[in-house]
Amino acid sequence: MLIAENLVKTYGRVTALDGFSLTVGKGEIVGLIGHNGAGKSTFVHAVTGLERADSGRIEVAGVDAVRHPRKARARIGVSPQETAFYPTVTVAAQLRLFGSLAGLSGFELRRQVASVAEELDLGSVLERRAAQLSGGQQRRTQAACALIGHPDVLLLDEPTVGADPETRRALLSAVRARAAAGAAVVYTTHYLPELVDLGASLAIVHGGRIVRRGSQSALLNGLPSHLRVGFDGPVPAALATSGELIDGQLDIVSLAPAQELASLLARGHVPAVVDIQRPSLDDLFHAIVEEARDAA
Numbered sequence: 001m002l003i004a005e006n007l008v009k010t011y012g013r014v015t016a017l018d019g020f021s022l023t024v025g026k027g028e029i030v031g032l033i034g035h036n037g038a039g040k041s042t043f044v045h046a047v048t049g050l051e052r053a054d055s056g057r058i059e060v061a062g063v064d065a066v067r068h069p070r071k072a073r074a075r076i077g078v079s080p081q082e083t084a085f086y087p088t089v090t091v092a093a094q095l096r097l098f099g100s101l102a103g104l105s106g107f108e109l110r111r112q113v114a115s116v117a118e119e120l121d122l123g124s125v126l127e128r129r130a131a132q133l134s135g136g137q138q139r140r141t142q143a144a145c146a147l148i149g150h151p152d153v154l155l156l157d158e159p160t161v162g163a164d165p166e167t168r169r170a171l172l173s174a175v176r177a178r179a180a181a182g183a184a185v186v187y188t189t190h191y192l193p194e195l196v197d198l199g200a201s202l203a204i205v206h207g208g209r210i211v212r213r214g215s216q217s218a219l220l221n222g223l224p225s226h227l228r229v230g231f232d233g234p235v236p237a238a239l240a241t242s243g244e245l246i247d248g249q250l251d252i253v254s255l256a257p258a259q260e261l262a263s264l265l266a267r268g269h270v271p272a273v274v275d276i277q278r279p280s281l282d283d284l285f286h287a288i289v290e291e292a293r294d295a296a
């Protein structure tokens with residue numbers, strides 16, 4: 001549904017995209033994560049035609065987005081990082097405008113304005129001007145502008161920044177619903193637990209390119225867990241070299257913590273306290289970025 005191949009974009013001496021390739025299938029949510037300045041927003045801008053890549057190929061729902069940017073743009077819903085509103089225009093008018101840009105008119109336009117307003121709980125502010133909205137209401141309006149018209153591709157660049165828990169929940173649930181209906185979603189965030197909620201696959205950006213891509217479980221499986229065991233009394237001397245002593249407990253780093261525990265029990269060491277800490281997405285992100293830095 002969305003294919004980007006080998007995108008390069010330079011700003012003077014800065015290479016913002018350096019061979020950026022990413023494919024997102026129908027119904028897939030991809031979490032695009034990377035440090036500040038890694039190239040995420042530049043990628044979003046290149047796909048929407050806001051910036052022109054120096055080279056590379058972009059295809060949106062079968063349309064060559066480099067050759068036919070307007071045609072491609074009509075198939076994309078975008079929620080940019082910076083809020084982009086006409087401050088004096090009401091929420092309803094804003095939604096009608098984005099709906100008509102997505103090709104809607106008449107009854108279908110009115111129907112979709114009402115349904116997206118309900119989905120994102122904007123019903124009570126439809127007649128308010130954008131400048132009079134709270135930060136969270138602005139975020140929801142911005143997302144609603146991206147969702148209206150049911151675009152094939154959704155590009156959401158940090159859509160939940162500054163959102164309260166309720167707004168965040170409404171946004172995440174709307175994104176899940178659109179993916180379930182077949183949209184290809186690129187979701188940029190620095191708040192990684194959101195990607196667990198979304199069941200997103202991951203694309204990790206570093207230095208203007210994707211350095212790792214895969215499902216959360218596949219990427220996390222490559223990382224070790226921590227098995228912590230505590231005993232009544234001191235850690236048995238026979239185990240002292242199996243791990244590190246932390247706060248009187250033994251910390252064993254292992255890709256197979258359950259087997260590690262089984263082996264302790266088989267050797268007759270029965271711990272009084274057992275805790276297995278699985279790696280988090282934060283651990284994964286740091287490990288991959290460290291690896292990419294070392295390789296550079």
Ligand SMILES: Nc1ncnc2c1ncn2[C@@H]1O[C@H](COP(=O)(O)OP(=O)(O)OP(=O)(O)O)[C@@H](O)[C@H]1O
Nearest residue numbers: 011014015016034035036037038039040041042043
């Ligand atoms: N218009 C511009 N002119 C010059 N340099 C730019 C421009 N836009 C982006 N850059 C540079 O390109 C690089 C990538 O920036 P980009 O905004 O894509 O990063 P990002 O991953 O979205 O970061 P963040 O997480 O902070 O949003 C950075 O070094 C940035 O300074």
